[in-house]
Amino acid sequence: LADKLSAAFKRLKSKGKLSEDDVKEAMREVRLALLEADVNYKVAKDFTKKVTERAVGAEVMESLTPAQMVVKIVDEELTALMGGGETRLVSPPSPPAIIMMCGLQGSGKTTHCGKLAKMLKSRGHRPLLVAGDIYRPAAIKQLQVVGSQAGVAVFEMGTEKPVKICKEAIRRAKDYGNDYVIIDTAGRLQIDEVLMEELHNIKDAVHPTDILLVVDAMTGQEAVNVAKTFDEKLDITGVILTKLDGDTRGGAALSVRAVTGKPIKFAGTGEKLDDLEVFHPDRMASRILGMGDVLTLIEEAQVKMDQKAAEKVSRRMLENKMDLNDLLDQFKQVKRMGPLKSVLSKMPGMEKQLKDVDIDDRDMDRMAAIILSMTKEERAKPSIINPSRKRRIAAGSGMRVEDVNRLLRQFEQTQKLIKQLRGKGGRRRFGF
Numbered sequence: 001l002a003d004k005l006s007a008a009f010k011r012l013k014s015k016g017k018l019s020e021d022d023v024k025e026a027m028r029e030v031r032l033a034l035l036e037a038d039v040n041y042k043v044a045k046d047f048t049k050k051v052t053e054r055a056v057g058a059e060v061m062e063s064l065t066p067a068q069m070v071v072k073i074v075d076e077e078l079t080a081l082m083g084g085g086e087t088r089l090v091s092p093p094s095p096p097a098i099i100m101m102c103g104l105q106g107s108g109k110t111t112h113c114g115k116l117a118k119m120l121k122s123r124g125h126r127p128l129l130v131a132g133d134i135y136r137p138a139a140i141k142q143l144q145v146v147g148s149q150a151g152v153a154v155f156e157m158g159t160e161k162p163v164k165i166c167k168e169a170i171r172r173a174k175d176y177g178n179d180y181v182i183i184d185t186a187g188r189l190q191i192d193e194v195l196m197e198e199l200h201n202i203k204d205a206v207h208p209t210d211i212l213l214v215v216d217a218m219t220g221q222e223a224v225n226v227a228k229t230f231d232e233k234l235d236i237t238g239v240i241l242t243k244l245d246g247d248t249r250g251g252a253a254l255s256v257r258a259v260t261g262k263p264i265k266f267a268g269t270g271e272k273l274d275d276l277e278v279f280h281p282d283r284m285a286s287r288i289l290g291m292g293d294v295l296t297l298i299e300e301a302q303v304k305m306d307q308k309a310a311e312k313v314s315r316r317m318l319e320n321k322m323d324l325n326d327l328l329d330q331f332k333q334v335k336r337m338g339p340l341k342s343v344l345s346k347m348p349g350m351e352k353q354l355k356d357v358d359i360d361d362r363d364m365d366r367m368a369a370i371i372l373s374m375t376k377e378e379r380a381k382p383s384i385i386n387p388s389r390k391r392r393i394a395a396g397s398g399m400r401v402e403d404v405n406r407l408l409r410q411f412e413q414t415q416k417l418i419k420q421l422r423g424k425g426g427r428r429r430f431g432f
């Protein structure tokens with residue numbers, strides 16, 4: 001009996017594999033979420049295609065609906081795509097490590113030179129900032145301001161050629177024992193050849209250990225072109241994604257990572273020097289998906305489907321045509337929403353009342369098991385279930401005959417109740 005029991009439960013507990021329809025349905029919402037997060041169109045398309053292939057046929061976990069299962073897989077794949085875990089700065093065989101910052105004007109290079117310097121200093125390092133943006137007098141001054149805020153020395157040579165400034169700065173760093181050299185460079189509003197050539201010259205002259213591309217998260221779709229061009233020309237080692245403190249969903253993170261394959265190492269989250277974080281792919285994945293939103297969307301779609309089914313059932317109830325097939329349908333719908341206790345606790349005012357209540361979802365599983373052991377005719381017309389049929393159903397579901405009786409009795413009582421309601425003008429009251 002124990003074997004039969006567990007076999008019956010297993011059949012009900014395993015929700016099977018994700019079908020193509022499950023995945024397609026959920027993936028449509030995921031694609032929308034990606035686009036809404038400003039992920040590049042092509043990146044979003046490629047990503048959903050790849051994940052669709054992985055998701056179809058995947059086993060649905062016990063506590064999840066198929067749609068939630070798809071989102072879970074998407075979340076995992078997004079995290080993996082963005083590097084899985086944290087990525088560190090490259091450490092050279094001998095100091096100093098040379099970090100070259102590059103990016104468009106206004107992306108946050110100068111600010112993030114200061115942030116990075118401060119972070120490194122707080123970890124016991126001795127960074128040196130280098131003023132490599134010689135085109136705007138204000139740029140040198142700006143670096144000096146952040147340098148003094150961070151308590152870090154700034155090296156500058158006015159409007160000397162950037163390559164010369166950088167070489168000189170590194171010599172100085174070696175003399176003074178600075179283990180990190182952080183080079184601020186000029187940006188342009190748009191990518192242009194002159195800028196790229198200058199950056200390339202600096203790269204050739206100083207062989208940076210890290211070339212970090214600073215990307216404004218709010219540029220969204222455009223981030224793809226920027227990252228692609230900079231990476232092609234300079235072979236960057238990583239990205240700093242800035243301005244994530246705004247309401248941007250950070251889709252640029254995914255786009256940048258997808259087109260360059262280079263890790264995002266840091267995230268800027270504000271104008272202050274302390275607003276710098278090591279980049280966490282898993283957090284970014286949730287942010288891009290806007291997890292709550294996606295799940296809400298999916299749940300709404302689900303509710304609409306369930307409503308249709310519920311309407312059908314209540315119509316059949318009132319026409320007194322409800323049978324055990326309908327009951328089974330209802331069990332399935334409730335099951336889809338997750339454990340009964342958690343479903344109920346989401347209803348306003350219920351959480352407190354449920355605190356000490358122990359709801360056994362297996363009751364529903366047991367009843368479902370019994371119904372599943374009936375033939376189609378028996379489910380449609382329970383009155384034909386005689387004692388020998390009851391014994392067969394009990395054996396088939398691993399239950400006792402008493403359990404079958406109890407289920408039939410409960411069902412009969414429900415039907416009586418409905419009949420009474422109808423007699424009292426329930427039809428009108430329910431608006432049918």
Ligand code: GDP
Nearest residue numbers: 105106107108109110111242243268269270271
């Ligand atoms: P650069 O031209 O690339 O050197 O950019 P700046 O470092 O001068 O930054 C341009 C503007 O963006 C400044 O007003 C910064 O205060 C601002 N900024 C930089 N990083 C962040 C960030 O992470 N969050 C916010 N909100 N603003 C930032």
Ligand code: MG
Nearest residue numbers: 109110133139
């Ligand atoms: Mg600057």
